[in-house]
Amino acid sequence: MAKTTRSQPTPRGKMAIFTAAAAPTLEETGMMDAMTFTVEGADESPISDAQLERMQSGAQLTVPFRQSGPGGFSLVSIEFAPGYLLPKHSHSSDCLYYIIEGGIVMGRRELGPGDGFFLPAEQPYAYHAGPKGVKLLEFRHDSAFDMKVYEKDMERFREKAMDSMDSAADAASRATS
Numbered sequence: 263m264a265k266t267t268r269s270q271p272t273p274r275g276k277m278a279i280f281t282a283a284a285a286p287t288l289e290e291t292g293m294m295d296a297m298t299f300t301v302e303g304a305d306e307s308p309i310s311d312a313q314l315e316r317m318q319s320g321a322q323l324t325v326p327f328r329q330s331g332p333g334g335f336s337l338v339s340i341e342f343a344p345g346y347l348l349p350k351h352s353h354s355s356d357c358l359y360y361i362i363e364g365g366i367v368m369g370r371r372e373l374g375p376g377d378g379f380f381l382p383a384e385q386p387y388a389y390h391a392g393p394k395g396v397k398l399l400e401f402r403h404d405s406a407f408d409m410k411v412y413e414k415d416m417e418r419f420r421e422k423a424m425d426s427m428d429s430a431a432d433a434a435s436r437a438t439s
Contacts, residue, residue, distance in 0.1 A: 345430025365392035
């Protein structure tokens with residue numbers, strides 16, 4: 263069998279076969295610009311090393327497919343740990359999400375396998391992964407986008423995010439004992 267190498271952007275107008283094994287991380291692709299904040303001073307307190315490690319270990323984002331050039335399609339595979347909390351944010355491109363495993367809580371709605379949601383560009387949203395975590399696919403008609411965060415106090419958000427993951431871990435340990 264041929265050696266697997268990291269996938270590269272596919273030229274538009276060409277058939278493409280892609281594999282999960284060859285998918286680079288979202289960070290490796292450079293598709294998403296660095297986060298910006300809509301509220302001045304929202305991110306004044308730096309994230310601690312422990313919080314950063316916890317947030318990074320709770321999220322896995324890979325890009326199995328992306329086309330080159332403006333308006334090219336992209337597919338991002340996302341896995342979040344139980345209780346993983348996303349800040350209220352938006353992106354500069356339309357996005358369609360489809361849940362494969364686990365679930366999310368978005369406001370008062372719980373979504374599970376086979377469910378999904380569409381967000382137009384610049385639509386703020388937030389959700390957290392359910393008690394089993396979540397695996398979902400993100401489809402875009404763009405291979406470059408931004409992330410604007412609407413949280414007023416990122417230090418407070420990070421505390422809530424840590425509490426959310428702690429609560430999910432505690433519930434999982436109670437369920438298995």
